Amino acid sequence: MQEGKRVKAISIGLLGLGTVGSGVVKIIKNHQDKLIHQVGCPVVIKKILVQDLHKDRPVEIETGLLTSNADEILRDKEIDVVIEVMGGVEETKDYLISALRQGKHVVTANKDLMALHGSELLTVASEHGCDLFYEASVAGGIPILRGLVDGLASDRITQMMGIVNGTTNYILTKMSDEGRSYDEVLKEAQDLGFAEADPTSDVEGLDAARKMTILATLGFSMHIDLDDVKVCGISSITEEDLRYGKQLGYTMKLIGYAHREGEKVEVSVAPTFLSNNHPLASVQNEYNAVYVYGEAVGETMFYGPGAGSLPTATAVVSDLVGVMKNLRLGVNGRSAVTPQYPKLLKDNEEQFSKYFLRIHVQDEVGVFADITAIFAKYGVSFEKILQLPIKKNETSEIVLVTHKASLTNYDKILLELYDLKAVKEVKSAYRVVRKSL
């Protein structure tokens, strides 16, 4: 910042004033000194798009700042940067494309939008010399995207595992710590505001899948679509599963898993038993973490709050600082790097995992031999077997942890298990990840 020279303020248009939007207003207001110190000029919020002009807000807003007409932001030539924290996909996408076409830089916290249309938006941004930053779209306050793009710039990332949904991690932590049922804990989470009234997107793994799409695209430098991510949620996990996990030294987490081998990748979201010594196993409650394995760096992990008004707003304003630094240097729109590799997905026979299986069988002679014969047929051996007391109705429970099996063989084994007359039900089946890779 040159002294004695009056520097023009940067003008912001804010789309949305919910919890994250209010956080952005607060941080820009409270940290004006730091922002001026870092980028050399003041930051002013010029206009805020809201649905209801008269609603009570958790922050003090000057009258006249609010508008319900998006054009007052998108067509205002004085607005340099549009911050999008309103959510939604199609209409929001149109707004942002309109903003970029008019040379406005964009910061967004919108994972749905970036997972579905990130590639198109980044292209438009680049064509118009605009920055489009979206750190807040994955893992809220954790600067993971910067970590991947800048911090590990010189490394080849081969694996990313993320606890990227706070709601499900809260539910699984409570179920595990307190031995309570999924339904009971979900209800409590809803009462406490940790889960939505309609929790589908969280508990069925869709939210996590969107974030993994963004992470995998950046980390593997390969355009991954949401449809490429195999998704399984947590709604059918039972207290019994978690209890067996504990006996075996495992912790259950909803894990977004992205793995690269050679030129091919796989991306999935599924409930997973982690060995207790895995760095992700100790990530509790609503916290998020992303574990990254790079060929050179080895294991790293980024941990922090995955959501919340101020954490997410911190990531948004940090992106804004990035835009403003680029503005000062006159280099906007040149930091995005297009994917280096064409998309190549692993086939099922190239995807390997250990599995935990809990099976209810007719308690009769030879059942166990029949079951193990199926696994042997596909070359899958066992790491652990739990012998369990006989239950009512002449049913026994068998718990198995396999060594690595391909997804193809695993699917075939499941089918053949169901064909066995003595197998009443495969109660549950989960991926298992131990610390050693």
Place this chain on the structure above:
Amino acid sequence: MQEGKRVKAISIGLLGLGTVGSGVVKIIKNHQDKLIHQVGCPVVIKKILVQDLHKDRPVEIETGLLTSNADEILRDKEIDVVIEVMGGVEETKDYLISALRQGKHVVTANKDLMALHGSELLTVASEHGCDLFYEASVAGGIPILRGLVDGLASDRITQMMGIVNGTTNYILTKMSDEGRSYDEVLKEAQDLGFAEADPTSDVEGLDAARKMTILATLGFSMHIDLDDVKVCGISSITEEDLRYGKQLGYTMKLIGYAHREGEKVEVSVAPTFLSNNHPLASVQNEYNAVYVYGEAVGETMFYGPGAGSLPTATAVVSDLVGVMKNLRLGVNGRSAVTPQYPKLLKDNEEQFSKYFLRIHVQDEVGVFADITAIFAKYGVSFEKILQLPIKKNETSEIVLVTHKASLTNYDKILLELYDLKAVKEVKSAYRVVRKSL
């Protein structure tokens, strides 16, 4: 990268070819495609400064690349970037100042140099329009400096706690897990190459103090000197201490602690009992982690390998990518931000902590009352007290964990304890940090 246009390669001069230097050579060689994709031009190592031209090297090096004359790098006009991985302070500083004065950008992994002369070097870099990046100087492969500078750019950081020395964390992990003595584990660590033949700098906390100097300067935007850091090492920790810690639900770590309150800060390095639910408590063996608390973001943690050839080299080459991106954009030398605040250190009466104390006393009536009276006199109460069986020679052991006390009062209490006739020895005294802040 524009097609059809031949782009000039970036020329590197490497100072040093030890473990990290060899890693840098390997990564630049193996990841040439990725580097070209990211920055649009090839990267060539033009010259490497070594002491012994004929020594065997762990990487294949073209003949003619090695030199024992620094001037062949520092005065070569074609070299754009100098990477310093030779270590040392005074001579190295002269080399780097010479390089910067000749317009060469610098990447260094040298914590000693940055802790002692970082401010001066950054000033010279800025005067000559050069980048000076030093991510590898703290916590090896963990991109923590970027996290602080960019990722948390908009937040106000109030606390940083770091496990920033791998050797001591390895020793403490082994002592705790295996109940072995400090001397025994140190010996083993030396045999395995995890500890130096002269381990002083690691085990006495000096190495950690240098890293905390760099972290605190960046995180608090305040110039902190190495002399401002209070340092205590791990060499007097005993197996008994760790055993008591376990009983109380604590894990012992060598913690670099940096805390800001209002405008004042404190920075220290000391063995610390962490409650087991603290994210840093589960960081094991030679791993490093930095826990950062920001007013808006709340808790975040960065975890990874703190040292090692390839992890450290990854950070170095990632910095190199940063320099090259700036070169392409023509904006080198403008990313460093000078400290925003004047240095203000907390007085002893402004530094608060909980403490663990283990005291040997004469086993006689009234001793316990005398001891607690001293604490009461300074307004310090207890969180936990361990009653212990009487030992030989009519000595009893008392273990106390206090509520928060100022450093002033803590020092006075220690003095008065020693004045008590019945107190034979204060066997150990450590800081205690619980998860709730």
